[in-house]
Amino acid sequence: MNIGPEPVTAILAMGIEALARLHHEANTVMAYGQRHRRLAQTQRKDSPMLRATCHCGKVEVQVPRRPRALTNCNCSICRRYGVLWAYYRDSEVKLAAPEGATDAYSWGPNTQKFIRCKSCGCVMQWRKHAVDKKSWTGVNARNFDPVQLGDVRIRLLDGAQTWKYIG
Numbered sequence: 001m002n003i004g005p006e007p008v009t010a011i012l013a014m015g016i017e018a019l020a021r022l023h024h025e026a027n028t029v030m031a032y033g034q035r036h037r038r039l040a041q042t043q044r045k046d047s048p049m050l051r052a053t054c055h056c057g058k059v060e061v062q063v064p065r066r067p068r069a070l071t072n073c074n075c076s077i078c079r080r081y082g083v084l085w086a087y088y089r090d091s092e093v094k095l096a097a098p099e100g101a102t103d104a105y106s107w108g109p110n111t112q113k114f115i116r117c118k119s120c121g122c123v124m125q126w127r128k129h130a131v132d133k134k135s136w137t138g139v140n141a142r143n144f145d146p147v148q149l150g151d152v153r154i155r156l157l158d159g160a161q162t163w164k165y166i167g
């Protein structure tokens, strides 16, 4: 084998070419990753609405976006219902149901009312009795399609005693 100055230069040149190719591939992969992330963000922005439906399908609650966290509360009513709450402004949420399809329960005039489907009994939402622009509402995330809901953090609210998040 001739190990003169020419082959060495050739080998070096090959090395540089290979490096350039690798660099180009790395850039392509990075560009793909950025494009992919941008696309994922766009899709999240473009498909904002999520529907919570009761079991029989008569009652639907529409929310403008996926919740960032859900609340599992241990108060006397939430633990019985076994619900997970997603919170929104009341004005952002739409309850879509035929007239007379829902029932509500509340144990006092100053507490929330819990709205459920009259036919299948699924708890859909709590609302305040007197709603204004700043009012919050809780939507039962158990009624969302789990695939559309995706992975969402669940926080534990000690509604039974301290009203603090404990997990």
Ligand SMILES: [Zn+2]
Pocket: 054, 055, 056, 057, 058, 059, 117, 118, 119, 120, 121, 122
């Ligand atoms: Zn129903």
